[in-house]
Amino acid sequence: MSTTEGNKNTNSTESWGGFDDNPIQGGGSAVIDMENMDDTSGSSFEDMGEMHQRMKEEEEVSEEAAATEEGDDGEFLGMKGVKGQLGRQVADEVWQAGKRQASKAFNLYANIDILRPYFDVEPIQVRNRLLESLIPIRIINFPQKIAGELYGPLMLVFTLVAILLHGMKTSGTVIREGTLMGTAIGTCFGYWIGVSSFIYFLAYLCNAQITMLQMLSLLGYGLFGHCVVLFVTYSVHFHSLFYILWLVIGGLSTLRMVAALISRTVGHTPRLILCGTVAALHMLFLLYLHFAYHKIVEGILDTLEGPNVPPIQRVARDIPEVSVALVNATVKMVGITLQSH
Amino acid sequence: MEKVQPGLSDVSISGDIPVEGEITVPVGSPSHDDEYSTLDEPVKETILRDLKAVGKKFGHVMYPKKSTTLLRDWDLWGPLLLCVTLALMLQGGSADSKEDGGPQFAEVFVLIWFGSVIITLNSKLLGGTISFFQSLCVLGYCILPLTVAMIVCRLVLLGGTGTASFIVRFIVVVASFGWSTFASTAFLADSQPPNRKALVVYPVFLFYFVISWMILTFSPSHSNTGP
Numbered sequence: 012m013s014t015t016e017g018n019k020n021t022n023s024t025e026s027w028g029g030f031d032d033n034p035i036q037g038g039g040s041a042v043i044d045m046e047n048m049d050d051t052s053g054s055s056f057e058d059m060g061e062m063h064q065r066m067k068e069e070e071e072v073s074e075e076a077a078a079t080e081e082g083d084d085g086e087f088l089g090m091k092g093v094k095g096q097l098g099r100q101v102a103d104e105v106w107q108a109g110k111r112q113a114s115k116a117f118n119l120y121a122n123i124d125i126l127r128p129y130f131d132v133e134p135i136q137v138r139n140r141l142l143e144s145l146i147p148i149r150i151i152n153f154p155q156k157i158a159g160e161l162y163g164p165l166m167l168v169f170t171l172v173a174i175l176l177h178g179m180k181t182s183g184t185v186i187r188e189g190t191l192m193g194t195a196i197g198t199c200f201g202y203w204i205g206v207s208s209f210i211y212f213l214a215y216l217c218n219a220q221i222t223m224l225q226m227l228s229l230l231g232y233g234l235f236g237h238c239v240v241l242f243v244t245y246s247v248h249f250h251s252l253f254y255i256l257w258l259v260i261g262g263l264s265t266l267r268m269v270a271a272l273i274s275r276t277v278g279h280t281p282r283l284i285l286c287g288t289v290a291a292l293h294m295l296f297l298l299y300l301h302f303a304y305h306k307i308v309e310g311i312l313d314t315l316e317g318p319n320v321p322p323i324q325r326v327a328r329d330i331p332e333v334s335v336a337l338v339n340a341t342v343k344m345v346g347i348t349l350q351s352h
Numbered sequence: 353m354e355k356v357q358p359g360l361s362d363v364s365i366s367g368d369i370p371v372e373g374e375i376t377v378p379v380g381s382p383s384h385d386d387e388y389s390t391l392d393e394p395v396k397e398t399i400l401r402d403l404k405a406v407g408k409k410f411g412h413v414m415y416p417k418k419s420t421t422l423l424r425d426w427d428l429w430g431p432l433l434l435c436v437t438l439a440l441m442l443q444g445g446s447a448d449s450k451e452d453g454g455p456q457f458a459e460v461f462v463l464i465w466f467g468s469v470i471i472t473l474n475s476k477l478l479g480g481t482i483s484f485f486q487s488l489c490v491l492g493y494c495i496l497p498l499t500v501a502m503i504v505c506r507l508v509l510l511g512g513t514g515t516a517s518f519i520v521r522f523i524v525v526v527a528s529f530g531w532s533t534f535a536s537t538a539f540l541a542d543s544q545p546p547n548r549k550a551l552v553v554y555p556v557f558l559f560y561f562v563i564s565w566m567i568l569t570f571s572p573s574h575s576n577t578g579p
Contacts, residue, residue, distance in 0.1 A: 130477040134550040192459045
């Protein structure tokens with residue numbers, strides 16, 4: 012037991028007088044003096060166990076004492092009262108010990124305070140960064156400043172999820188295996204975290220001076236352009252408008268990210284690899300988000316009803332080439348059958 | 353220390369041991385000292401007391417004044433009740449299992465609870481002074497206007513799905529969305545430093561927006577795109 016060992020230690024070291032008689036409580040001492048029981052800061056489980064052991068022994072002693080006596084009702088109740096009180100105290104101590112252990116473990120592993128500095132922003136800063144994400148900066152000779160914050164990107168990802176849901180609903184998408192919500196959240200978060208990690212890995216290979224936090228932040232703010240484009244094109248259904256917005260707004264936010272990355276990379280080939288990948292993934296993601304949900308609906312309809320479905324009953328916002336081709340094919344078939352009769 | 357009952361007053365218990373339980377004074381909310389007395393009361397009383405607490409908080413949500421009652425005695429019964437009601441009503445009601453256009457029960461449930469957790473974490477990370485469960489409690493209770501809107505929408509949909517019904521539903525849902533957001537910010541924003549209120553309000557706005565959008569686009573029998 013730790014007490015007896017502790018006593019032995021202090022006894023053995025007393026001869027050369029190197030240590031204090033009372034070792035330091037709490038904090039970093041390995042020897043815990045059981046005499047100072049009111050120290051509640053760093054009690055270990057062994058201490059609690061010992062205390063319970065002592066309390067149980069006390070209880071057993073008092074039980075034996077009660078058993079040997081023959082008392083009337085009053086005294087019997089008295090003993091029961093004492094035992095009940097001790098029992099409550101023991102239970103209380105067990106609860107306190109367990110709570111302390113659990114909160115220590117929780118503070119160690121689930122400490123969200125690690126993320127706190129990344130959320131330290133003012134609303135005006137967020138607004139400025141949102142607008143600046145569409146304005147490319149031409150300084151490429153020394154590293155551009157990239158803000159390392161996570162509030163803006165996180166809110167943008169959630170906004171993108173909401174916009175996607177709206178788009179999926181209005182296009183009548185039916186997701187078979189899974190849910191609408193799960194698909195939207197998975198897509199957006201998967202893109203943000205997955206592509207950031209991939210580009211960070213490439214940056215590591217190409218010796219670019221960028222941290223993971225900055226990459227997450229850069230890509231997250233680049234989603235602002237995506238949100239704007241999708242919000243507009245899900246409300247106003249023109250394909251040509253989408254292509255123009257895709258090029259202009261998507262292009263601007265890509266240029267911003269590319270310039271920031273170029274300013275932090277040395278060498279022609281690394282710059283080409285890194286920026287080419289970022290540009291491709293960024294633009295293709297926007298394209299995917301706009302068109303993906305049409306394809307899902309068409310795929311399901313095809314498997315369910317075969318090619319005999321007339322095109323009018325399909326989703327309102329088709330890919331024009333496919334629907335035009337289908338109209339032509341159907342009209343031809345109708346014409347042929349009419350001719351043959 | 354009060355004696356328990358007159359009948360036991362002649363028991364010789366040593367004076368150091370405190371006797372627990374106050375039966376003479378009715379207590380408002382159960383505290384640790386009263387554990388033994390609330391165990392003995394009939395179940396009906398416990399349920400009624402909890403329901404009254406929930407109902408009182410509903411009242412606070414409908415008329416959001418800047419009181420701290422919602423925060424002080426938080427409980428999660430009300431949010432659970434509201435969440436389950438909303439999720440049940442939002443289920444796609446079509447018997448045809450091929451066309452499952454409405455959100456599933458699990459979707460709505462998970463959305464509400466995980467959305468609340470994320471908003472709470474966000475407000476804590478931004479330096480808020482509110483505790484985790486208090487925030488969950490407030491966000492859950494402020495779904496009440498949206499649940500009422502859902503009931504109204506369902507009733508309106510019984511009358512038809514034309515443009516007029518859509519306009520009525522739209523107005524009702526927008527009004528209740530504004531009410532929910534306003535009610536929750538009345539409780540939540542106080543616990544934030546004053547210049548960061550917008551940062552906390554935005555996720556709340558998004559959260560209730562998604563829920564109200566799900567309510568607005570709900571239609572009991574989803575017409576499929578087949579012939």
